[in-house]
Amino acid sequence: MEFSSKLLENAVNEMSQLPGIGKRTALRLVLNLLRQPKEQTLNLAKALSTMRSDIKFCKSCHNISDNDLCEICINPHRTDSLICVVEDIRDVMAIENTSSFRGLYHVLGGKISPMDGVGPNELNIQSLVDKVEQGKIKEIIFALGSTMEGDTTNFYIYKQIQDFDVVTSTISRGISVGNELEYTDEVTLGRSIINRIPFEISLKS
Amino acid sequence: MEFSSKLLENAVNEMSQLPGIGKRTALRLVLNLLRQPKEQTLNLAKALSTMRSDIKFCKSCHNISDNDLCEICINPHRTDSLICVVEDIRDVMAIENTSSFRGLYHVLGGKISPMDGVGPNELNIQSLVDKVEQGKIKEIIFALGSTMEGDTTNFYIYKQIQDFDVVTSTISRGISVGNELEYTDEVTLGRSIINRIPFEISLKS
Numbered sequence: 117m118e119f120s121s122k123l124l125e126n127a128v129n130e131m132s133q134l135p136g137i138g139k140r141t142a143l144r145l146v147l148n149l150l151r152q153p154k155e156q157t158l159n160l161a162k163a164l165s166t167m168r169s170d171i172k173f174c175k176s177c178h179n180i181s182d183n184d185l186c187e188i189c190i191n192p193h194r195t196d197s198l199i200c201v202v203e204d205i206r207d208v209m210a211i212e213n214t215s216s217f218r219g220l221y222h223v224l225g226g227k228i229s230p231m232d233g234v235g236p237n238e239l240n241i242q243s244l245v246d247k248v249e250q251g252k253i254k255e256i257i258f259a260l261g262s263t264m265e266g267d268t269t270n271f272y273i274y275k276q277i278q279d280f281d282v283v284t285s286t287i288s289r290g291i292s293v294g295n296e297l298e299y300t301d302e303v304t305l306g307r308s309i310i311n312r313i314p315f316e317i318s319l320k321s
Numbered sequence: 322m323e324f325s326s327k328l329l330e331n332a333v334n335e336m337s338q339l340p341g342i343g344k345r346t347a348l349r350l351v352l353n354l355l356r357q358p359k360e361q362t363l364n365l366a367k368a369l370s371t372m373r374s375d376i377k378f379c380k381s382c383h384n385i386s387d388n389d390l391c392e393i394c395i396n397p398h399r400t401d402s403l404i405c406v407v408e409d410i411r412d413v414m415a416i417e418n419t420s421s422f423r424g425l426y427h428v429l430g431g432k433i434s435p436m437d438g439v440g441p442n443e444l445n446i447q448s449l450v451d452k453v454e455q456g457k458i459k460e461i462i463f464a465l466g467s468t469m470e471g472d473t474t475n476f477y478i479y480k481q482i483q484d485f486d487v488v489t490s491t492i493s494r495g496i497s498v499g500n501e502l503e504y505t506d507e508v509t510l511g512r513s514i515i516n517r518i519p520f521e522i523s524l525k526s
Contacts, residue, residue, distance in 0.1 A: 118414065120379075121387045127372040130365040133357075134350050145339050147409060149373060150385070151430075152338075157373035160335040161366035167332040168354060168362035174325075180355070182326045204352060205329075209322065226356075 117143075178223040178240045180205050188212075188220060195219045197254040201244065201273065203227055203266075207259060219257075222247075227265035228272055236272055248277045258286040288313070322348075383428040383445045385410050393417075393425060400424045402459040406449065406478065408432055408471075412464060424462075427452075432470040433477055441477055453482045460488040467494050493518070 117139055119125035124146065131142035149157045173179065174186035181187070188194065188208075198219030202208055208221050224239045247253055256277070260266035274284055290308035291300045300308075322344055324330035329351065336347035354362045378384065379391035386392070393399065393413075403424030407413055413426050429444045452458055461482070465471035479489055495513035496505045505513075 118417065120391050120393070120410065120413070121376060121385045123368075123372040123376050123387060124385050124410075127368040130361075130368040133361060133365070135353050136346075137350075141341075143411065145342075146369075146372070147411070148340050149369065150376065154373055156335075156338060158370050160338070161370035161373075163328075163332040163335040164351075164354065164362050165366035167328040167351070168359055168366075171326060171328050171355065180326045180329050182328060186325050188325070205325065206348060206352065208325070212323065 174223075177221045178225060178243070179208055179221060193218070197252065198257070199244070199247070199253050199255070200257045200259050202259050203261065211259065219255075224260075224269065227260060227263070228269045229265045239269070241273060241276070244273065245276045248280050248282050251281075253282050255283040255285065258284065262289050379428075382426045383430060383448070384413055384426060398423070402457065403462070404449070404452070404458050404460070405462045405464050407464050408466065416464065424460075429465075429474065432465060432468075433474045434470045444474075446478060446481070449478065450481045453485050453487050456486075458487050460490065463489065463491040 117128075119128070127146045128139060128142045131137060131145055132139050134142075137145070149160075172181050172183065174181040174189055175184050176189045177186060179186045179188065189196075195218055199222050200211065200217055200219055201222045201224060202211070203224055203226060205223065208223065211217050211221075222240070222244050224241065224244075226234050226239050228234060228236055228239065244256075248256070256273075258270040258273070260269055270286060277284070288311060289304065290311065291297065291304060297305065322333075324333070332351045333344060333347045336342060336351055337344045339347075342350070354365075377386050377389065379386040379394055380389050381394045382391060384391045384393065394401075400423055404427050405416065405422055405424055406427045406429060407416070408429055408431060410428065413428065416422050416426075427445070427449050429446065429449075431439050431444050433439060433441055433444065449461075453461070461478075463475040463478070465474055475491060482489070493516060494509065495516065496502065496509060502510065
């Protein structure tokens with residue numbers, strides 16, 4: 117791609133570093149910014165640089181926060197002995213939207229994935245083990261995605277904490293609510309039979 | 322969507338102003354920036370704001386340029402009496418890639434589209450008419466997309482300049498090179514028969 121302007125080329129190149137944004141899409145986005153009022157671009161640039169420079173991570177759960185401790189961790193109405201282990205802030209937001217969890221979170225910041233060069237040391241695992249060692253936690257719920265990386269991460273953490281007095285569980289996997297059996301993949305369907313739940317319990321959820 | 326951080330929320334909101342980027346995609350992009358080195362975000366922010374503040378448009382053809390006149394307009398080897406009318410810089414880049422045009426361009430900055438509130442006054446049409454009035458132009462090629470808006474824009478400009486001594490043409494529409502007839506839509510196929518070209522000429526192109 118040949119550009120008639122270095123400034124444009126530079127902006128397109130930086131924009132196309134974002135995941136899933138190729139050169140063509142980046143050019144479309146940048147040209148759109150040029151058609152909009154100047155303030156929009158300046159606001160975007162300022163919001164991004166301020167965020168990247170000033171954002172904090174909660175010292176307890178590692179969730180993104182504007183303060184040292186996040187709103188969830190300082191909420192006195194939440195059970196601090198129940199911890200839900202998630203990959204990133206999107207999972208926190210998704211679970212918060214269900215209003216079905218009143219414990220605290222622990223944000224790992226990723227999943228163990230040797231293919232992508234992510235080992236246990238790149239993740240916030242040690243601080244979780246420390247919390248368990250201090251005896252503050254009664255139950256840990258693993259809520260990572262149902263992938264090989266998620267399962268590996270669950271297992272790694274489980275091995276680290278299995279000798280302590282803490283209950284561990286994982287979110288249930290099964291057919292999605294509203295789905296027909298015939299459209300469910302075999303592995304999920306097989307697991308949903310193995311992990312079947314008493315009917316009386318299913319009535320309550 | 323509820324965010325645990327105002328800085329994050331602000332960045333996501335600004336990012337989701339871009340066309341085709343919803344809140345979810347914006348969050349994914351912003352979280353990716355947080356995982357990358359700080360410089361990436363700062364470079365992106367700087368590239369965008371510098372571009373928006375400092376970019377110029379060629380005073381002659383309205384193409385994006387770093388100088389008062391763009392590289393194409395100042396190139397002495399190009400025919401300045403032949404003008405190709407296009408919508409935006411992407412079209413200039415697309416035509417330049419074919420290496421089949423050695424005249425100059427005139428970038429309208431859009432197409433007439435009453436539905437989107439774009440009238441002739443929002444586009445760089447008057448400056449084209451001025452050039453024609455000054456007798457500098459011998460031929461104008463309309464190279465807008467083959468849509469209702471494109472046809473309307475072509476016709477509007479044509480009416481403005483038809484009394485002057487200037488040849489007008491439009492890029493040919495027909496079946497794409499490499500395409501089978503059976504997969505070509507009816508309108509295109511019908512037009513390609515009406516606008517058939519002498520076989521001897523087709524041999525040369």
